[in-house]
Amino acid sequence: MIECDATGLRCPLPVIRLARLIQEGPPGAQVRVIASDPAAEYDIPAWARMKGHTCSAPNYTTEPHWSVSFVVTATGV
Amino acid sequence: MTSIPPAHSSSDTTTARQRAFFDASGSQRITQAGQTAYRQALEDGWADPTRLHTESRRAASLLDGAREAIAGVFGVSTKDIHFAPSHVEALHRATSAILAGRRRIGSHVAVSAVERSAILNALTYAEAQTTVVPVDTAGRVLLPDFIDALRRADTAVAILQQANPEVGTVQPLTEAYEAAQTANVPLLVDAGASIGHIAVPHSWDALVAQPADWGGGQGIGVLAVRPRTRFRRTWPEDSSPWFPGVVNIPAAFAAAVTLLEAERERASWSSRSTDLITKIRSAAATIPDCEVVGDPLDRLPHVATFSCLYVDGEALVTECDRRGYAVGSGSACTSLSLQPSHVLAAMGVLTHGNVRIALDRSATQEQVERFCQELPDIVATVRRQLGVSDL
Structure with missing residues (x-):
């Protein structure tokens, strides 16, 4: 599992960082992404849908600050 | 003492006559x-x-x-x-x-x-x-x-x-x-x-x-x-x-x-704006990694909204403005609260890279056609500036 820490980055930077990791990884690669920007909660699943990747349900953390994480599985093609 | 700024700023790169006002939602030009x-x-x-x-x-x-x-x-x-x-x-x-x-x-x-x-x-x-x-x-x-x-x-x-x-x-x-x-x-x-x-x-x-x-x-x-x-x-x-x-x-x-x-002109405005917005929706749909949102048919005739991956709404609004088009955005970076649009969020569509078009009756076919021609380059320019053209 590749880790992508986008904490502290504002939209669209979390999606850009995630897209780069997926682009560089092999087909089917899994990335766990964590972000603290409120827009990432909506934009990461929307990006995955637009690009044909699979995105898990969100996982929320409130300590030490609000963040959301997803596991994204890159499309196999 | 603060002074009242002049009504027309001379720093505008485009004149009022050339500019296209495409951000008329709740803010139409007074007829x-x-x-x-x-x-x-x-x-x-x-x-x-x-x-x-x-x-x-x-x-x-x-x-x-x-x-x-x-x-x-x-x-x-x-x-x-x-x-x-x-x-x-x-x-x-x-x-x-x-x-x-x-x-x-x-x-x-x-x-x-x-x-x-x-x-x-x-x-x-x-x-x-x-x-x-x-x-x-x-x-x-x-x-x-x-x-x-x-x-x-x-x-x-x-x-x-x-x-x-x-x-x-x-x-x-x-x-x-x-x-x-x-x-x-x-x-x-x-x-x-x-x-x-x-x-x-x-x-x-x-x-x-x-x-x-x-x-x-x-x-x-x-x-x-x-x-x-x-x-x-x-x-x-x-x-x-x-x-x-x-x-x-x-x-x-x-x-x-x-x-x-507006009621007298509604039938003709509705058919004219439907045509103009259909052009904008079609132009946006041809841009890579760009999603046109909202119902394609059962919709307000004068409104079009789309979101482009990997760019921020503020940069898109600014690039459009520089080229003479006033447009809106529901992206977080363009709002005073820095929160993304709750509408886009509820729909489950992309909140960043969002452009919102609302035409008023001052919009011309020539303005809209020129905008449609320039739109792919507007998005490409912002993506180039952000170094995300390869994504």
Whole structure:
């Protein structure tokens, strides 16, 4: 599992960082992404849908600050 | 001492004549007829209309005329029309007072997830028990869920827009109103984005309309309340029950004149704007990693919204502006709160890289065609600047 820490980055930077990791990884690669920007909660699943990747349900953390994480599985093609 | 800046900034890279104004949602250019009406009412209607002398009666007759004209279009009697200082104020008061008027029944409210922030904020402020009903990916409220929510025994009011101001999707108002009537629940309708563009709705108990959206200018809102609708003021008593104080008569008069004008021109404007917006939607759809959102057919004719991956809305708005196009955005970086649009979020579509187009009658085919030609390069330019062209 590749880790992508986008904490502290504002939209669209979390999606850009995630897209780069997926682009560089092999087909089917899994990335766990964590972000603290409120827009990432909506934009990461929307990006995955637009690009044909699979995105898990969100996982929320409130300590030490609000963040959301997803596991994204890159499309196999 | 601060000085008042000049009305026209000489630093604009494009002249007013060349610029295309594509951000007319709740902010249309005031039409010529509206400007004339406003000036005439400034001349004749400056007095407080509630006093007994000639000057006051002249002001009152302008105000009565404005009310009567709007009542005619909305299909209600003149006394049911109330002028507010803004659309937001009208939404706040209608929401809170209708809710308070039904407090013996309960404080539950059925509301779509894509209502304006003014409504959602008013519900939070009033500490209502709110059921926020989800929408589909086009932004249309899930009707069975909305009906279930409003049927709750403790429902004080149901709230639904006629069409969404951000993405243009038309809501199933007729069906929602039928269910509300059967359940004896008042339906408050926000028509702030739709009147002047699609047919005036009749399925409501209280209706809020926005003159700035039909070319009447800012500084005025309209609330229509059917007589049987209960409400209770949540503010001090005044001779004017809904909006205390003297009405802005020039704005009210301009609102009425431009409403009649918009209704006269609605059929031709609707067909012209449908064509223009279809061009913009098609142009945006050809851009890589760009998603056009909102219902493609059952929508406001003059609104188009799309989101582009890997770019921020602020950069897109700025690049459009630099090229002479004023556009809007629902992206977080373009909002004062730095929160993404709750409408886009509820739809599950991309909130970054968002561009919102709302045309007014000043938009020309030439402007729209030029914009459609430039749009792919606008997005490509911003992506290049951000170093994401390879993604």
